[in-house]
Structure formats: C-alpha cells, structure tokens
Amino acid sequence: MKLPTKFLLCAGILAVTSAPSWAVTATCGDNVAFSTYLTAGFTCAIGDKTFSNFSYTASGTNPIAASAITVDTIGPTGTGASFVAGTGNLTGLPATDIGLEFFAPWSVGIGQSSDSFIGFTVTINGGPQLIDDASLVQGGSGFTLGGIAQVTENINGTIQLITVDQNGQLVLGDTKSFSPTGTAVVTKDLSVNGNNGSAAISQLVDVFSQTTVPIPGALPLFATGLVGLWGLRRKRSKQSAVAT
Numbered sequence: 001m002k003l004p005t006k007f008l009l010c011a012g013i014l015a016v017t018s019a020p021s022w023a024v025t026a027t028c029g030d031n032v033a034f035s036t037y038l039t040a041g042f043t044c045a046i047g048d049k050t051f052s053n054f055s056y057t058a059s060g061t062n063p064i065a066a067s068a069i070t071v072d073t074i075g076p077t078g079t080g081a082s083f084v085a086g087t088g089n090l091t092g093l094p095a096t097d098i099g100l101e102f103f104a105p106w107s108v109g110i111g112q113s114s115d116s117f118i119g120f121t122v123t124i125n126g127g128p129q130l131i132d133d134a135s136l137v138q139g140g141s142g143f144t145l146g147g148i149a150q151v152t153e154n155i156n157g158t159i160q161l162i163t164v165d166q167n168g169q170l171v172l173g174d175t176k177s178f179s180p181t182g183t184a185v186v187t188k189d190l191s192v193n194g195n196n197g198s199a200a201i202s203q204l205v206d207v208f209s210q211t212t213v214p215i216p217g218a219l220p221l222f223a224t225g226l227v228g229l230w231g232l233r234r235k236r237s238k239q240s241a242v243a244t
Helices: 005-017 218-243
Strands: 043-046 049-059 070-074 098-108 113-124 129-139 142-144 148-155 159-166 169-171 173-181 183-193 198-212
Touching (some): 098 183, 113 198, 129 159, 129 183, 159 173, 159 198, 183 198
Antiparallel strands (some): 070 098, 159 169
C-alpha cells in the first residue's frame, strides 16, 4: 500500500525531532569501593550521563587508599541512583542534578597531611541535554587551631571550584555555570593539613546540571518538511483549478 505523501513527511519530521535513545552502559554502583571504579576501562552511567576515565593518587603522611573510599550515586528519581539531589544532606542542589558522592575518613592531626587527587570524565550519552553547571560540596568537615580542610576542583582545565574550612573561612559549597558542553573532564585535589591542630573531611559531592538544546539538524529538516507540505498543497490547488 502506498502511503500518502503528507503522512510520510509528518513521520519524517517526528523521527528527526525525537531524541535518540541513550547508549546501553552499566549503571554506576552504590556503596562500592572507589578501587572498583579504577578498574581498567571501567565505565558506568547515571541517567543520561556516562562516567569514565577514573584516576586516583594519594599522598601525604596519612594517604587514603582507594579501597577505603566508598562511592554512591546521585540522580533524579527513576535513574536508579541511591541519593536524590535537593534532599537530606544534599538540600540546595537541583533535584535533576546527576553525580557522585565520595566517603572516606580524611582526618589528620598535628603535623600530618592527607591529599587525594581524583579524576574522571562525564559525558552526555544521548538526548538533547548538555552539561552547563557543576557543584562541589565538602561535608563532614572540621578543623582545630591552624588546621585546613580544602577541596579544589577543575573542569575542562578552565573552570575552578573551591571549598574550604579553616580559621576565618568557611565555604562548604561552590557552584559554577559554563557554556553547555557534552563532556566535562574533572580533576580535584582534596587536602587536609593539621599544621598545629587538626583537620577532617568525610564527604565529597560532585553533581552536574544540564540544559536542553535543539537537536542539530532538526530545525532545518522540520522546515524542509513544511516546505514539502506547502508544495504539495500548491500542486493540488493548481490541479483543482485546471479541473474546474
């Protein structure tokens, strides 16, 4: 059966403007040792975002092993994540944010230090969304005397987020917006220095917001479909006039 031209044009328009299905990737695990994420080639997903290229280096007098760091997932209801942004200790973050939460006993005393360098890549794996915002939260934080607990994060080598807890300065959360991108390369340095006192961090949260953008090529093809419909209608009008 030959389908009407009008039906075919409309079907084509719908096919173009529909968002592609997300790539099939294993869901990121919860309550999992970070050492699992460091396995060669490890990749996992939360909603429409894929996390990959994990790296880790520990240094200082009290280095924390990757196996001592626990990772949990953050994401909207329906993504399978164990925590939803905007609830509990994540209050203040948009409920649509997606990311990871790291737990470990980063704690030092007088003359001690502990540094953890964490890296990973976040990629949009389908749909009309792009990353345009990142938030960093430092939890379970404290110090005495000259102790300093701080996290410095860089995204794509140009965006910097900083949280710090020390005498005279308390910034436990930082958010930065940037031009929408499909990939965010994240590197962070979590540092606790006791100096003449003590310092501690037990929780580190990384979440990313997204914005909806037009699917490339969708609008031009949509316009082409409209032109086709207009041409078909004009042709039929002429045929009607001739028949009359």
